[in-house]
Amino acid sequence: MSILAGMKKIWDKLREGYLQEMCQELGWIYRYARRYRGQIALYIALGLLAAGLGLGGSLLSRTLTTAVVGAHRAWGEVAALAAGYVLLGLVALGLSALNSRISTKVNLKIQNEMQADVFRRFLQADWSALQAFHSGDLLSRVTGDVGTVAGSVFGLLPSLVIRLFQFSACLILILWYDPVMALLALLSAPVTLLFSRALMGRMREHQKRVRGANAQLMAFHEEALQNMQAIKAFDLTGRFTAREGEEQACWREASLDFNRFSILTSSLMSLMGQAVSYTCLAWGVYRLWTGYIDLALMVMFLQLAGQLSAGFSALVGLVPGAISATVAARRILAVLDLPREPEVAPTLARRVERMAAAGRGKGLTLRLDRVSFRYAPDRPVLEEVSLLARPGELVALAGASGEGKTTLLRVLLGLIRPQGGTAILQAPGEEDLPVSACTRPLFAYVPQEKAAFSGTIAESLRLLRPDADDQMLEEALRTACAYEFVSRLPQGIHTPLGEQGAGLSEGQNQRLSIARALLRDAPVLLLDEATSALDAETEARVLRNLLTGQGGRTCIVTSHRPTVFAMADRVYQIREGRVEEGPC
Numbered sequence: 054m055s056i057l058a059g060m061k062k063i064w065d066k067l068r069e070g071y072l073q074e075m076c077q078e079l080g081w082i083y084r085y086a087r088r089y090r091g092q093i094a095l096y097i098a099l100g101l102l103a104a105g106l107g108l109g110g111s112l113l114s115r116t117l118t119t120a121v122v123g124a125h126r127a128w129g130e131v132a133a134l135a136a137g138y139v140l141l142g143l144v145a146l147g148l149s150a151l152n153s154r155i156s157t158k159v160n161l162k163i164q165n166e167m168q169a170d171v172f173r174r175f176l177q178a179d180w181s182a183l184q185a186f187h188s189g190d191l192l193s194r195v196t197g198d199v200g201t202v203a204g205s206v207f208g209l210l211p212s213l214v215i216r217l218f219q220f221s222a223c224l225i226l227i228l229w230y231d232p233v234m235a236l237l238a239l240l241s242a243p244v245t246l247l248f249s250r251a252l253m254g255r256m257r258e259h260q261k262r263v264r265g266a267n268a269q270l271m272a273f274h275e276e277a278l279q280n281m282q283a284i285k286a287f288d289l290t291g292r293f294t295a296r297e298g299e300e301q302a303c304w305r306e307a308s309l310d311f312n313r314f315s316i317l318t319s320s321l322m323s324l325m326g327q328a329v330s331y332t333c334l335a336w337g338v339y340r341l342w343t344g345y346i347d348l349a350l351m352v353m354f355l356q357l358a359g360q361l362s363a364g365f366s367a368l369v370g371l372v373p374g375a376i377s378a379t380v381a382a383r384r385i386l387a388v389l390d391l392p393r394e395p396e397v398a399p400t401l402a403r404r405v406e407r408m409a410a411a412g413r414g415k416g417l418t419l420r421l422d423r424v425s426f427r428y429a430p431d432r433p434v435l436e437e438v439s440l441l442a443r444p445g446e447l448v449a450l451a452g453a454s455g456e457g458k459t460t461l462l463r464v465l466l467g468l469i470r471p472q473g474g475t476a477i478l479q480a481p482g483e484e485d486l487p488v489s490a491c492t493r494p495l496f497a498y499v500p501q502e503k504a505a506f507s508g509t510i511a512e513s514l515r516l517l518r519p520d521a522d523d524q525m526l527e528e529a530l531r532t533a534c535a536y537e538f539v540s541r542l543p544q545g546i547h548t549p550l551g552e553q554g555a556g557l558s559e560g561q562n563q564r565l566s567i568a569r570a571l572l573r574d575a576p577v578l579l580l581d582e583a584t585s586a587l588d589a590e591t592e593a594r595v596l597r598n599l600l601t602g603q604g605g606r607t608c609i610v611t612s613h614r615p616t617v618f619a620m621a622d623r624v625y626q627i628r629e630g631r632v633e634e635g636p637c
């Protein structure tokens with residue numbers, strides 16, 4: 054076997070498993086850095102220059118020592134050399150400051166770009182796939198992990214180039230003056246390589262654990278802040294304080310385990326660096342003692358040995374950074390690899406537009422034929438469900454809690470894909486259009502849970518129709534029976550709302566959500582228990598307005614209230630996955 058083939062085999066072996074993963078992750082990180090190759094090249098060039106100045110300083114130290122201890126001492130020359138020595142140090146300092154500025158600027162840009170890509174992918178990801186993640190965990194990925202990865206762009210490859218140059222240039226200089234000393238300095242390399250593979254694997258596991266525990270802590274905090282009212286109402290302050298302590302202990306333990314491991318490995322590596330440095334020093338002293346080198350060369354060796362050891366430590370120090378960045382990159386990639394919702398093909402977009410035009414002011418026919426859906430293979434939720442909603446009709450979905458009403462609306466919105474059956478939209482003169490994520494523009498939806506965004510009432514309403522004028526907002530508010538209370542607010546539609554609609558009652562928030570949905574002017578309106586917080590009289594008024602107000606539409610509502618069923622053209626009762634038409 055040739056040497057090349059042997060080396061390739063060793064390389065392939067090294068790249069197996071997590072090293073292969075790390076290569077992929079590093080490749081992904083550097084795809085972001087490519088755009089900034091100019092700045093990165095400048096950073097490397099300045100870094101190399103600073104390292105070169107450091108070496109120049111070592112050479113100068115020899116000349117300076119000779120000038121001081123030599124036979125013909127010239128103070129003028131000594132002062133000039135000393136000034137040159139100080140100047141080199143100052144220039145190196147300036148270069149390092151410049152590099153810090155360049156790397157911070159580029160890091161921030163890369164962080165923004167990465168964050169925007171990850172956030173965009175959250176928005177484009179398949180809804181069911183995204184459900185597997187806690188929102189706190191997603192938050193930790195888009196903030197903490199992205200920050201770590203972006204910060205590593207300069208900390209890895211460019212630093213590796215600079216440190217390798219510093220280390221090898223130092224070694225070459227020593228080799229030039231004393232090959233034995235260079236050989237001694239290299240003694241640690243095979244031991245380091247041998248150790249590094251095993252250590253890196255364990256370090257990666259530690260990093261995964263720390264990041265996982267951190268994400269869990271963030272998820273806990275996020276959930277607690279979202280539910281502050283319930284925590285206080287149920288007097289759970291003590292319980293939540295204790296749970297926070299448990300989560301923190303988990304994170305602290307993972308961090309301390311990692312820290313112990315890091316200290317152990319870095320001490321081992323530093324010990325190796327020190328051993329190299331002392332061996333070189335001992336060798337130098339021996340050479341000085343035996344008269345092979347003079348004091349000036351010894352001073353230079355001391356400087357070079359110091360730089361060599363610093364270079365070695367810096368090279369070794371890149372490993373934890375690389376592991377931390379690649380583990381964070383893996384966590385981000387897990388989100389980026391989530392299945393995406395299908396893109397809307399231009400022909401389909403045109404069909405949806407035509408369907409929207411056909412249904413405007415009238416509504417569309419919605420026909421479900423033997424639709425089946427299950428979240429988990431062994432738990433059917435909808436079984437061969439068939440239903441019909443015609444333009445201008447109010448269709449009610451009834452059923453006990455947990456029977457599948459919201460699930461049915463998710464099918465209509467294309468958030469989940471049924472495993473069987475068909476759901477189609479129809480309009481006279483238009484080809485039947487199967488319901489999917491692409492047909493969402495044909496629906497306006499008011500969810501069961503609060504979906505309020507902070508900003509003023511007007512801003513919140515205009516989310517679905519940015520070009521709506523105040524008159525249109527007023528009309529939508531009147532239809533949703535919200536105008537009365539909004540007009541009584543001191544700032545009217547310009548009243549700012551707090552987080553999750555704070556400042557308004559549950560029923561007021563529901564009416565604002567309905568008004569917002571109306572502004573979308575979609576032919577089909579889906580209300581998921583959207584009037585549950587209203588009194589029966591206001592609920593009836595809202596529903597009547599929806600049916601008789603300007604812009605006819607198809608309305609599908611889920612409810613538990615007989616008053617709603619009494620107003621509906623048709624009621625479908627969901628029971629044990631099956632749907633029956635008729636009175637409840």
Ligand SMILES: Nc1ncnc2c1ncn2[C@@H]1O[C@H](COP(=O)(O)OP(=O)(O)OP(=O)(O)O)[C@@H](O)[C@H]1O
Nearest residue numbers: 184428434452453454455456457458459460461501
């Ligand atoms: N994201 C999900 N993943 C897995 N199972 C789910 C999910 N959402 C709902 N389910 C399950 O599907 C079933 C139907 O839930 P769904 O929310 O559709 O009921 P519902 O009739 O709207 O209930 P309610 O009247 O209480 O709002 C329930 O058994 C529920 O546990």
